[in-house]
Structures are given as C-alpha cells and as structure tokens.
Amino acid sequence: MATTSSPTAASVRDDLIAEQEALDPIVADLDSAGWGASTPSERWTVADQIGHLAFFDRTAAWAITDEERFRSSMAELTSGLDPSAGVDEMDRLTLGEYRAMSPDELLEAWRANRRDLADAAAGLADDDRVVWYGPSMGAKSFLTARLMECWAHGQHVVDALGVERDATDRLAHIVRLGVNTRGWTYVNRGLDAPETPVRLELDAPSGGTWTYGPDDAEQSVRGPAEDFCLVVTQCRHVDATDLVVEGDAARDWMSKAQAFAGAATSGPPA
Template identity: 35%
Template structure:
C-alpha cells in the first residue's frame, strides 16, 4: 500500500468511528465494554488521549510519548490517565476532544517527514506508526461495537491491521519471552473481506498461516482468542507459536 493510501485509510476509519459515536445514546456511553473496568466513554477517552500524545510525538511537542510516560511509574498509569480525564467530561465533550485530536494528528502525519523514525515505543517508521494508530482505533471500536450491540462490517482497511500484526511477530515473541524455532520462516496467506488474497512473508516460507484476514486481525489485537479463530490454520511450529502469542500493540 502507498503512503497516501495508508493515511487515507486512517481518515476513512476515523470518519466511520465518528459516525458510530454520533449515533450513540447517552446511555450507550456508559455501557461496559469487553475491556475490564472500561465503559464506552473510557474507550473514546483513551483514543483521544493517545491521539494527542501521538501528535506531539510526531511533531516533537511538549506531550510526546517519552515525556508523558516519564510522569508515571507504570505504563498502565499512563493509559488510565486518559480515561480519568474523560471521566470528568460529558460524552459530547469527549467526542469533541477525540475528533479534534484525530484531525490534528492526521494533519501532522500528512505533513511529517516520511523518512524519519517516530519515537513511539522502540521507534517506528512513518508507515508503521500511521498503521498502528489505525489498528488502535479499529481494535477499540470492536470493543465499543460489542458494548452497544452495533456490529460493523470488515472493510479492506483491515489489510493495514493484518500487515502490522504480521510485522509485529518479533515484538510479540520478545514480549512473551519466546525464542522462535531455528530454520523456520513464516508467510501469511489471508483472505480479505472481498475474497482478495493478501500475502505477507517469503514465498518459500517453511510455515504458513492461512484463513480469513478478519480473524487474524482480531487475534493480533487480542480481541479473539486463537482457539476461537477456527478458520485460521497454522502450518508448522513457528506458525503455531505466532497464533498463540500474537500481539500487534505495545
């Protein structure tokens, strides 16, 4: 995918989320989501908070990720700070907070030097960072939709999520403390929502993961246990480890 396609997909994803949030009733905003302790307003507050931090990370502003996380002893405290901020606000104010932060961050991403590394986590390329922000929004919107009973339809934009999940295998293994089996390589052969084949990895890979892209994406963002992704097939020991330990987020 081109850089223009990635940022356009991000904008389209956020526009769809905006439409969903506009359709919610006041009671919907207080409904619990699959994330323990978080209601719908907490989910949107988290997205608003991290979009602000993402903007300042791209632009080297005062609230970059490094500067913000340094204020807390635990990463979870940084995450909870965004929710705490939103808990003092009305749903309408939280929606406006997120939407303004989203527009500012997209503008910064469009203007950013595409060759520069973004100091998010261990450091990311512009493509990976932009895709990660799309992935984050897609994953949390799954939680929101589950809470309010408004399931969505997968679009071709999930190709971005599938790609970052495939490229995060090394990080996922490091996070889990797993050493991959020697001499094994992995290819993903995934079927998109409209039947297209999406392939990530070498053609001569020893191991493969095949099946619906939507299931792989949900496993990668840990919204579906691998045991429930019954249409995904792991062929080989490396593939089996990847499905069991997939993690596309920090």
C-alpha cells in the same frame, strides 16, 4: 495470489482518517447507557475506549509537530505513575480528563484531537521518524499503529454494543503489522524469535488473497484477513475464528501474537 502493495505515509494517513470516520457514527448517537456499556477490555467502558483514542491521538499530533511538548507530556505521564497502583493509575493519568466529560464533550474532544493528528500527519514524508513512548518510529509504522489502535478499540466498542461493522481492505495495514511483529511478540516475552517460516494466505475483504511467507513453508495460517487481525490485536482467541492453522510454530504464534506495543499480554480465552 499476491502480497499487499507497499503503502506510503500519505496512503496510511488517508486510511487512518477513513477508519476514524467509520467508528464515529457507531458512537455518535449513543445514549448514556451506551457510552457506559462495559467492553471486553477489563475496567473500560465504551467511553473509555474513545477517551483512550482521544488521549493518544492528541499526543501523536504533538509527537509529529512539537517534539518538546510531546516529551514534556511523556515525562509528566511517567513521573506521575505510581508502580504500586498498577493499571488504575495509568487509567487515571490518561483517561481522567475524558472521564470527567459529558458524552458530547468526549465526542468533540476525540474529533478535535484526530483532526489535529490528520493535519500534523499531512506533512510527513515516508522516511521521517517520529518520537514516541518507546523508540522513535518511521512515519508509515507510526500511522499504521494509530490505525490499528483505532480499529482494535473500535472492535471492543462494537462488541460491547452488539453491532456489526464491515471489514474493509484497510485491514491490509494491520495484517502487515501483524506479520512484522511476529518476532517482537517473542522478544517482548523474553523468548527467542522463531525461525520457522509460516505461510499466510488471507482472504481480503474485497476479494483475492493476501499472502506472506515462502510458498513451500510447511506451516501456515489460512482464512479471513479480518480474523487474522482480530487475533494479532488480541480481540479474539484463534479458536474463536475461522482461521485454519497448520503446524506447531504457526499455532504458537497465533496463541501469542501481539501487534501492539507495551508489556506482553494474553488475549481472550478460547
């Protein structure tokens, strides 16, 4: 058994492109009912999921190639927010232009924006940093976050449409992100980061096992890597997966895990 190999900015970029290309045919031939189908994300349709990816792929490209343009767009976004309006206002600012598009226009906008992101990311070195809505991020972490977003929002899409998609070893990036954000999950909730070690033994889609944590840890999470990714992206409750969780600290982590930025949120119920 071994941990996953360390990625490079170039390898994460390649896997991000592959993840986007895997989602594309799932939505490319949808009719209007499919685009309008409700997803597990409250308030959002399939079209909204793709619009969300399109918006942030575009700003991600700006963050890499045109910091001034990105900061201007971020200032415009934050200055336009009415705190009393809550999530509806954020949806208006980030999804408004995409909600006004036809399905064909939306699909082309997402494709164009992700091409821009791929072109921008081609010039990133491993030790580069990229500005973003919170602190700046290392290039590998930045691209990993985009891959995680594409996969997680893609999961909401396939759940809404009732279709299946194959798990791939690209999940290794999300597993790594889930492990690295364990402490942040707690700090983001105003809690102390846990010190209890947890052993991960996850079945890779292509075979073999991805492991993290001490061999002799008394607490553990074992099972399919895909299920771990579903939990840390809050697409599934841990009890709706085949993960075997041993120990209170491991259980608490899986009940709170949040591999994405933003305010602390809870995933779906059991």
